[in-house]
Amino acid sequence: MNDGNTKAVKERHSFTGIVSLLLIVLLWLATFWQGVVTAVDIWLITDTFNHCLFVIPASIYFIYLKREQLALSAIEPNYWVLIPCIGSGGIYAVGLSGGVQLFMHIATFTFLPLSVWFLLGNTQAKKILFPLFFILFCIPIGEELIPVLQEVTADLSVMMLQWVQVPIYRSGLYIEIPEGRFLVAEACSGISFFIASVVIGCLYAYMNMQSRIRRISFVIIAIIFPIIANAIRVFGIILTGHLTNMEHAVGADHLIYGWVFFSLVIICLIGLGELIREKSSDIVADPKFVPTEQTLLTGYVKACGVLALLTIVLFIWYQVIQGQLSASTTPRKLNASILPAKPASKAWQPEFVDYYDQYQTNFSYESKKIDLSVVWYPKGHGELVSYANRMYLEDFWTLESSYSVNGPNDFKIEINQIVNSRNVRLLGYWYMVDGKVLSNKNTAKLYEIYKVMLGQHKGSGLVMLSMESEYSALEKDKRLFLEMLTNEFSTINQMFPE
Structure with a gap:
């Protein structure tokens, strides 16, 4: 039985197909290397985005688990996908021109799944839709939401304090009580909790749920739950300061309460997921994909050649933009x-x-x-x-x-x-x-x-x-x-x- 399965896997995944897939990844790295490097720098430096280091390995692992539903020996390239690939390349050019790393990162980590979709075709790409687009979590995005989350956290925490009749005065993001003053700073926005909750929520929904409605519902919960939970955390810190005359809930206490509370939030989120998920008896395994005929070598050469031509044109365009951004002469200073x-x-x-x-x-x-x-x-x-x-x-x-x-x-x-x-x-x-x-x-x-x-x-x-x-x-x-x-x-x- 094992020998038969191994032979079937070899028939589904030809050497030419594997080389073609690796070639596409190398073309992506060569063209968007600057976007990859700047993104990795952010992943390493900013705690909020440390999880991005594990996104691509996780995507590769999930794709590997789906290997029996794929067939690299029978690809059906979808040339229409080249249109969004070109659009992604244009977004990268805009980001490079304006120094907008967000645009560069969006383009970098959309071009990769799109190019894999182009090579495999619609049928097989649909089998690994989540692992492919889970790569989008590599984009270090979300800090733009900090001001909004600060406002929402301040609004909700003030409302909760009013419920328990704590005397308060609010000025912007400052919340004053008789015992002292609190600032809903960037660290209090809960952006780290929010991003981590969304990523974990998406992973949990994919791994444990099959119903589209259940998955979407749980992801929505994963978005709303950390916002409310963070407001409760801030409310608790201010209330603790009020009840203890500011002896606690200041300084290092914030960090302790933050990490402990975050752990509780994740546990509660997973608990909600356990209530929503299907029972084991309701889960149906995906059928194996059996290719009817193998793709000829010319099919691989044509697909890889077209994508290589596109990436070469993009690479040259990006070098021209880089030349325009370089300082050729010493500029004048302010008058x-x-x-x-x-x-x-x-x-x-x-x-x-x-x-x-x-x-x-x-x-x-x-x-x-x-x-x-x-x-x-x-x-x-x-x-x-x-x-x-x-x-x-x-x-x-x-x-x-x-x-x-x-x-x-x-x-x-x-x-x-x-x-x-x-x-x-x-x-x-x-x-x-x-x-x-x-x-x-x-x-x-x-x-x-x-x-x-x-x-x-x-x-x-x-x-x-x-x-x-x-x-x-x-x-x-x-x-x-x-x-x-x-x-x-x-x-x-x-x-x-x-």
Whole structure:
């Protein structure tokens, strides 16, 4: 019996088919190596994405378990799948042009399963649909949800505190009780719990459930459950501080409660899965796939040749973009003579990395002190719109609200109202990309990418102005701040090189 099974496996998986599959993986690595390297760096550095290191090995293992439902000796390449492959390659080019690693990672880890789908064909790809697209969990994505999760966690925890009648006052992400003040910081957003719960939920649903409705229902539970659980965790920490007069639930206690609570969340999630999953008697094994006829060598050569041609074209395109992003000459710095240099304010400090030039000063306007910070990223020198760059230090400030005002020539200027335990500040900003003034960071990024792909990019900069205020005079200060922005707009923009 064992010899017969081994022979059948050999008939299903020919040497030519295995080589073709390995060739596709090598072409993927050679073309998207930069996306792979930057993703691995994030996996190793960021605890939130350590699980990504195990995603591809897990996918390979799940595909191996399905080996009897596959036949590499009888592939039916689906050339229509090349269309999304080309789209994926285009997304990578956009990410490379704008330095948007998220786009690069999305393209990198969608191109691989799509290319395997292309080679095997619809029938066989459907057999390993989950293992193929489980590879998408390699994409280090989710940190963009941190601000939303912070808000939701703060909202839910405040609601729970009101249920037990704890006196509270909320200002932005700060929650104050009579015994002390708490900040729903990034670490309190529960992003690590959320991502890990979703990954584990998807794995559990695939391994233990067959009904599509059951699987989808459990994945939805895996998305909602950690959000509610994290809000309960924050509520518990604040309530503990209230009941113990801040003797507990501060400092290292957060970490202890966090890891213990996370373990309980996963146990509860799996317990819910056990209630939802089918009984063992209801599970039906997948039938073995028996190929009717083997694919000729010319079929493999044609499929691999077409994909190789596509990846070579993409590789050349990416090298051209890389050449446009490199700095060929020494760029000019900011024109610091526009405004006199003064010591930077210690009350408000932005945080930017890899900039080519930065200028900070302050000046008086109608007896109010205005802090100015300008950063400059010329072609080939860093990335302006990046998650690593912050217009204020989030350990000291939190966003309370944001709004837009009409500046010169009806240009929309974005203003953030940021607060901490003692102060409230107004923070206005705008972007300068290749001589064009833009108010929104996403618009600025897209315009920068557009100019890079045309080979016309020169540089991008950001202007930030901040003024301290008080709640009692906030409306008056808002009008004064707008007047200042309107009057100083043109002068400040002259700081950027032409």
